[in-house]
Amino acid sequence: MKQKLLFANITEESNWSDWRWQLRNRIMSSDELDQYANLSVYEKASIQKAIDVFPMAITPYYASLINKDDSTCPIRMQCIPNPKELIKGSGDMDDPLHEDGDSPCPGLTHRYPDRVLLLVTNECSMYCRHCTRKRKVGDNEKVSKDSDIIKAIEYIKAHPDIRDVLLSGGDPFVLSTNRLEQIIRRVREIPHVQVIRIGTRTPVVMPQRITDHLVKMLKKYHPIWINTHFNHPREFTEESARALAKLADAGIPLGNQTVLLKGINDCAFIIKKLAHLLVSNRVRPYYLYQCDLSRGIEHFRTPVSKGVEIMEALIGHTSGFAVPTFVVDAPGGGGKIPVLPNYQLSSTSTKTVLRNYEGVICIYEEPANYNSSCSSTCNVCKGSSALHDPIGLQKLINPNAKMVSLIPEGNRRKKRLKIYKDILHDN
Structure with missing residues (x-):
């Protein structure tokens, strides 16, 4: 052996x-x-x-x-x-995803309206060289404190819009089962939290952690979702397969987040083989991540175009549920932006021109008369806070929208106008 x-x-x-x-x-x-x-x-x-x-x-x-x-x-x-x-790239940042900047209290990131990221430890069983949190993982001075976790849970309690809590770190599964249960139980007791997710790489780097005791504990707090992190087919072994089987048999939906890494998996054939191994082990390929702009990992980064090229080789060429979503986690806290090959070639009010994975070009006929009455007749829409308080593009698309444009913060034209108005006011 x-x-x-x-x-x-x-x-x-x-x-x-x-x-x-x-x-x-x-x-x-x-x-x-x-x-x-x-x-x-x-x-x-x-x-x-x-x-x-x-x-x-x-x-x-x-x-x-x-x-x-x-x-x-x-x-x-x-x-x-x-x-x-140790080489600092021109685009490198310590906190490229602005997790600290979007943190209302230590260890908690609240970027999206209805979900939060809760960092329960800064320890991992293995320190991946491409880690986006290299600035804090393994740093003894940045240990997650009990008091910080308590404050984060209190914040979640105080914000009823939060329905989804992602536990991450570090790796939550390096905590003892009892310690992890204490955190999960307190989050599950919050009435408006519908889903608890856990991000872990232990099925890949330490599958021994997926014990019967751990799985039995997790089953008590459904719905629990787990995302793991396989990057290459070589990471599949008998041990990792057994770990995944235990989790899947416990009724836990499994997803996988792969990071696109130069010289490791920047090949459509490798990603396709990886996807097939994942689905055969009851794991849904969830995200294919463009490598972040974290300090110390530029040598792993590929052009975004490489990811689009890989998506071209997957979409239509394998089962739809075996195709991950390719995303760029936008620097500055912009969140995950899906990036796809361009399948919509042109569009008018009557026809949309599309191409398929083979390059076949076709026309989709639009309906002759279409008027959406959803917002005025749908009880779900009427009860939606998003309808009454639109955000982002909804501010333009919403039927009741009064705005005609969205102007980015720091727009030069707007600054010039303000300066001009200030001068007139002073005179």
Whole structure:
């Protein structure tokens, strides 16, 4: 067994299967990498410099998947630091998604109207080299405090529009089952919270964490949704498949968020194979993420056009539920923006010209007489707060809209007009 060859000190099979053992025995220094990768003295020194800035932690399980003789191994590239992480790219930011800026209290981000992100820990079982939260994950000075979590839950209670709470971190599953249950229970007790989601990479990097005890606890708080993070087909093993099966058998809907990474999965064939492995394990490919503008990960980034190219190779060429949504998480807190190939070529009031995945161009005939009466007759619309308080493009599209344009903040023309009015007022 490969794992036993690498970890000769294991005396019982149960040790390898114990997620706490996996955490205690994580590889965290360059000196411990010798048995996983052929490294020169210079390479080890360069890696250690990166570790000094961005901590390294690799579970023995995930380390056992590394191809020791392949410097381009997709497992290795995701877990072993690279000195390129110390190069600051022109677009790099510490907090590209503006999570801290959209935080009404520590550990909570409220960006979208009806959902929030609750960071319950800054620890992970493995520190992915492409992590968007490199600025805080593994930093002992940025530990999630009980008092902060309590304040965040109080904030959620005080805002009845919040119906969806995403627990993330770090990785919530590095918490003890009892500790995690305390948090989930308190969120579930809030009447207006309909859905609890959990983001975790443990099925990929430490599948031993998905224990019967954990699953039994989660089942008590349905609806629970879980998103995991497979980036490459090589990450599927018997252990990861068993972990996913336990969660799916417990009635937990599973999704996957893949990050598009240069040299790892920026290939339509790899993403398609990954999608097929996911759906065969009852996991819905949810998002394909454009790599964020976080500091230290520019060497992983691809052009957005690469993601569009991959979507062209997926849409129509495989089952619709096996196609993720390609998104750019907009810098500055703009949120996730779907990016698709252009299938609508032209449109008039009577016809819309479309193309399909094969390049076939067709015409869709629009209805001769169409008037929407939904807003005036629909009880759901009448009771919707969104109708009475429109946001974004709804301010223009809404039948009762008074606005004729949306002007971005900082618009130069508007600034010039204000300056001119101020001058006239002063005179």
